[in-house]
Amino acid sequence: MLTGDLRSKIDRVWEAFWTGGISNPILVIEQITYLLFLRRLDELQTAKEQQANFTGEPIESPIYQPGQYDLRWSRFKDKDPNELYRLFTMPDGAFAFMRNLAEESAFSRFMKGATFMIPTPRLLGQVVELLDKIPMKDRDTKGDVYEYLLSKIATAGQNGQFRTPRHIIKMMVALMGPTPDDVICDPSAGSAGFLVTAGEYVGQVHRQALMKPAVQDHYRRQMLMGMEFDPTMIRIGAMNLLLHGIETERLMDVDALSTANANFEDEATLVLANPPFKGSLDADHVLPDLIRTVQTKKTELLFLALILRGLKSGGRAAVIVPDGVLFGTSKAHRQIRREIVEHHRLQAVISMPSGVFKPYAGVSTAVLVFTKTGTGGTDQVWFYDMRADGYSLDDKRQKTGADFEKFAELDTLIEQLKTGEVTSESLKNDIPDIVYRWRHLDAEADRVRTDQSFLVPVDDIRANAYDLSINRYKEVVYAQKQYDTPDVILKRIKALDAQRQADLLALEEMLQPAGVAVS
Structure with missing residues (x-):
């Protein structure tokens, strides 16, 4: 379950995109998804390295080759925004690496045609820094974080598809x-x-x-x-x-x-x-x-x-x-x-x-x-x-x-x-x-x-x-309601009117100065 602090951290990521010029919710989530995938790839590589260190065997099916280490989340997350942006956008950079990745996971199969849309080094650096501060170690938290991001979608698709609550x-x-x-x-x-x-x-x-x-x-x-x-x-x-x-x-x-x-x-x-x-x-x-x-x-x-x-x-x-x-x-x-x-x-x-x-x-x-x-x-x-x-x-x-x-x-x-x-x-x-x-x-x-x-x-x-x-098929029960007859209603109106006249006269007497007649 997400805490208020975690929700606010996710909200700040969303606000960064908004103020950075990207307000389409689907586009925002897509760009965040790419970054989360890069973060996961680094986690998978780290797990493979730990396993290799434990067994003394070579790393089995490494995700990153020696010349690609700068493309790992743990390596680029603290870099200067301009350098970070260069690492992402160069022809053999982080985004191209992710898009061309062999089928390391089910997600990577669908990267064909993916487009990097974060427009400035400042926004990229800000979003990477904010995402890195969101704890996503366990599966439940990762799922909750993403569900909360998806809850931000508030528009229907062109073909009438909605996000089901x-x-x-x-x-x-x-x-x-x-x-x-x-x-x-x-x-x-x-x-x-x-x-x-x-x-x-x-x-x-x-x-x-x-x-x-x-x-x-x-x-x-x-x-x-x-x-x-x-x-x-x-x-x-x-x-x-x-x-x-x-x-x-x-x-x-x-x-x-x-x-x-x-x-x-x-x-x-x-x-x-x-x-x-x-x-x-x-x-x-x-x-x-x-x-x-x-x-x-x-x-x-x-x-x-x-x-x-x-x-x-x-x-x-x-x-x-x-x-x-x-x-x-x-x-x-x-x-x-x-x-x-x-x-x-x-x-x-x-x-x-x-x-x-x-x-x-x-x-x-x-x-x-x-x-x-x-x-x-x-x-x-x-x-x-x-x-x-x-x-x-x-x-x-x-x-x-x-x-x-x-x-x-x-x-x-x-x-x-x-x-x-x-x-x-x-x-x-x-x-x-x-x-x-x-x-x-x-x-x-x-x-x-x-x-x-x-x-x-x-x-x-x-x-x-x-x-x-x-x-x-539903049947509706109509309750019978009794209404007063017109002569009873008229008598009630006349009584209210008489009471109103009496109250008005009493008010005039209260406001009349002693010995002065009211015309």
Whole structure:
């Protein structure tokens, strides 16, 4: 967990870029990412050197050759800004070294096309000095530092992609409960928040299972996979994973919907995703299988088709969609909803308030939870009306209720709900209640449609043209209110007016000088 002092140090790095003329948050984070990678390379080289000194053997696969030692973080961090800038920008300097590095890590695979954008020696020297003062020895601190940097992003991408709030990601991961045996995919990985959180969940909840070498190897190499077509975002995502101690080999720089991703079929056992909402693609470049599932150019519908294609039979998915997917009346909207309901198993629709994605956008969204079966299986669907997520629903998104950093803390809140120590109202956060009720769906059978959550039989959904909006099924109880008749109201007004006149006369008498008449 970040302390106030550590947050202020990170803020100073951000302020240095801002005052130095770089205000685009994505660009700032990208440049910081390059510097953090150089710092990590030096740490890896130091570890190799320590190992060689201990064993007396030569350094195995050294990162730096003898003529490149000045390009190491520990060597250049204290240099004069002008010399530092020269070391970075010369043709065989630190940045070129990093960009041309062989695949020393998953991150280095995505350095092609990277551009050094820090404009002045003064800014570079200032940022290197500030970053060097941030302690990043352990994995948790490194991950927290980077997550805090990512929280500074307050703009949406051109294709409608948003940075998903961490607590919403944690809710979805807790709902799905990934295991060490899963193959977990995010086909619109972005900054890799879902992959990082899923990896953390497995590490925290299944710690004992990860002690086995075979399970550990699967965790490190095969369990997490993601796709991202934006070269900047895939570098940021790779660094996010790296700083959380996860160096997956299955992060791919590919447009997930295109024919270049044809191999993604019957592969994942769990998909966690928040696909772009507003994109529209040329059908000629989209996988033909997706068009056969849903005839559309809308990315939010095509991604649902892609997820169904990429899941193994029995695989599960939790996907954020805009509300329009739930009730849209176009042929394509109804087509994809019918596909999920009739040919697979739709299990839950969790409606989220419109402020969840602020300040990026005020769009209303929901989480769809479903299982790929290919043979149907939807019998009843669980609906939940989330009203609070622990933060204000305005642009500031300030903390207003209970929150949790680790999954064990979420479990504690769930236990307190179970015993009646707290309520969702007192927590001002529905997430613990959502996870608790999802884990005890049998108890939801007695809930009625005036409650915050309830079950809806599939026949009702069919009868409503596969409309999945909660308002279609939620019942509202209107309390009868009695109003006074007009003659009673008029009498009350006359009485008030008489009292006003009496008070005015009393005031005049108080202000009248003795023996002087008021005209």
